[in-house]
Amino acid sequence: MSLNRRDFLKNSAAVAAAGAVGITVPQEAQAAAAKAESKWRWDKAACRFCGTGCGIMLATKNGRIVAVKGDPAAPVNRGLNCIKGYFNAKIMYGADRLKTPLLRMNAKGEFDKKGKFKPVSWERAFDEMEVHIKKALKASGPEGVANFASGQYTVMEGYAAQKMMKAGFRSNAIDPNARHCMASAVVGFYQTF
Structure with a gap:
């Protein structure tokens, strides 16, 4: 999918307006997401991107991390992650990750x-x-x-x-x-x- 700057801004404005008036994600999309998540295994971990140690939840499927979200029970971040926390798993699968000295x-x-x-x-x-x-x-x-x-x-x-x-x-x-x-x-x- 190709997205130019104009379409990106239009879509962003539409999403912001929908959020402002309380429009939610369609139920079909929510059901599809829930179905996908039902096949995942969720485990708790500590984010290691900085010294704060926020609580995160990692979803795995077939031995690979497929999703990351904040742990609502963690007192440090109360379920909210920073941008580094949300992209925590990307470091494991990045093309430029060093795997050997x-x-x-x-x-x-x-x-x-x-x-x-x-x-x-x-x-x-x-x-x-x-x-x-x-x-x-x-x-x-x-x-x-x-x-x-x-x-x-x-x-x-x-x-x-x-x-x-x-x-x-x-x-x-x-x-x-x-x-x-x-x-x-x-x-x-x-x-x-």
Whole structure:
């Protein structure tokens, strides 16, 4: 289906007007949706796109996620998801999703910062990290390494990362992405909830 800008605006205006006067989705469409959903398995999960941990419901069919909605019983988001939450499953099936480590390599198959990304095994990726972390620690001490951490860490992953950096490498240079990602979320929460 092709939709130009004019048709998009006309359809959007029609939907907005219908919503304003209380017109609902036709019963046939509601019945078709309910029939499709009856074959799905719904499970609860926590959204991992940021550190907030909103409750989501995931529908699966034949082992694949087919729908996502907010969990009305979750106290954090009370059934409402942000745009990232609604598209949570898309990351699993995206064409550009990384499924294996990539390493910049030269023509000889050696690590090269200016090389091209090539798929490598997990063992090779961890071996490369080990070499470069040891090199940085030897050259600069604890100030030579840092960890820019994820807002998607579980509590246990965050604990392990803290222990690795502070006890293992003796470095306090660990920081989450909260300054970038969560700052906008907090402003949104204040305005929404």
